[in-house]
Amino acid sequence: MQTRGSFARRSFVALALGAMGATLAPLAQAQGSYPERVVTIVVPFAPGGGTDIAARELATKLGEKFKQSFVVDNRTGAGGIVGADVVARAKPDGYTLLVGNVRTQAINQSLYPKMPYDPDKAFAPISLFADLPFALVINPKVPAKTPKELVALAKAEPDKYTFASSGSGGSPHLTAEIFQQATGVQLRHVPYKGGGPAMADLMAGHVDMLFASILETSAYVKSGKLRALAVTSATRSPGMPDVPTLAEQGIANAESGSWVALLAPAGTPQPIIDKLSAAVKEVVALPDVRDKLIAQGATPRGTTPAELQATIDAEKARYARVIKARNVRVE
Numbered sequence: 001m002q003t004r005g006s007f008a009r010r011s012f013v014a015l016a017l018g019a020m021g022a023t024l025a026p027l028a029q030a031q032g033s034y035p036e037r038v039v040t041i042v043v044p045f046a047p048g049g050g051t052d053i054a055a056r057e058l059a060t061k062l063g064e065k066f067k068q069s070f071v072v073d074n075r076t077g078a079g080g081i082v083g084a085d086v087v088a089r090a091k092p093d094g095y096t097l098l099v100g101n102v103r104t105q106a107i108n109q110s111l112y113p114k115m116p117y118d119p120d121k122a123f124a125p126i127s128l129f130a131d132l133p134f135a136l137v138i139n140p141k142v143p144a145k146t147p148k149e150l151v152a153l154a155k156a157e158p159d160k161y162t163f164a165s166s167g168s169g170g171s172p173h174l175t176a177e178i179f180q181q182a183t184g185v186q187l188r189h190v191p192y193k194g195g196g197p198a199m200a201d202l203m204a205g206h207v208d209m210l211f212a213s214i215l216e217t218s219a220y221v222k223s224g225k226l227r228a229l230a231v232t233s234a235t236r237s238p239g240m241p242d243v244p245t246l247a248e249q250g251i252a253n254a255e256s257g258s259w260v261a262l263l264a265p266a267g268t269p270q271p272i273i274d275k276l277s278a279a280v281k282e283v284v285a286l287p288d289v290r291d292k293l294i295a296q297g298a299t300p301r302g303t304t305p306a307e308l309q310a311t312i313d314a315e316k317a318r319y320a321r322v323i324k325a326r327n328v329r330v331e
Helices: 004-032 050-066 078-088 102-111 147-156 171-183 195-204 214-222 270-285 287-295 305-326
Strands: 039-043 070-074 096-101 123-138 162-165 188-191 209-213 227-231 257-265
Touching (some): 039 050, 039 078, 050 070, 050 096, 050 123, 050 214, 050 270, 050 287, 078 096, 078 102, 078 123, 078 257, 096 102, 096 123, 102 257, 102 305, 123 171, 123 270, 123 305, 147 171, 162 171, 162 195, 171 188, 171 257, 171 305, 195 209, 195 214, 209 214, 214 227, 257 270, 270 287
Parallel strands (some): 039 096, 162 188, 162 209
Antiparallel strands (some): 123 227, 123 257
């Protein structure tokens, strides 16, 4: 026999479940139909660099897939912190995303004692998009045809030869530090505010060398404006198949590079994260995207969110050791 109390309790539970369903239904519907408006992809670096070039390709293809606009917004400053902070503070609804790289996600933590956000908690990983192997490129006026010839020149005149970078503490800078550590040479660092200005001054002969992504350097090497001595990846790059690796030329323990990844503000609903992760994997598998990235020296690579997080964790540990050993500081 049903008592008045048990009836009341059942009615309350029914009302509560009904209210919960009414609340969750629009949320699920919104996530299922995502994206319904323009999505902003923040690139925390200046236009023209490897991260920016890859981000624009990704934005174009995501826009075509979802039939919605994905626009790139360059927010530069403080080694990527300014742009990353914009995303860290954004509403976690999938409409503001971050294209991060090894600098923003794995290096800055060891360079800056205070950051406006907690880099370990501020972002939800979505997927890698591409690896960006680096090339060691020099101005053709430098009389070196191989890395060993460059090392010999630098050892003969310590502190004479200069290397440019896209900024102090970035992966191109740290790659040069790794190179110096591996070879015992002493070079002078000339930091710039972005990869574009560094590349321009290298071609103008104002600096001698640069470690930069093959994505940024391949066209200038092919045109003869720069000379590529080596790639810093473990294997040769399809974008520069005739350029040997540093390891092939007898320089060990100098492997380095960067990557491009898509992230969202922490707290973004998992269905949106999963939808975007699957979409990035589909984009990476497109023949025209793969061909374009490979031709420019990038290596297409889509991952799960967990795989991206594992990459970030490993890179953080590695660069923390390099920064400590080389006493790298940012002003």
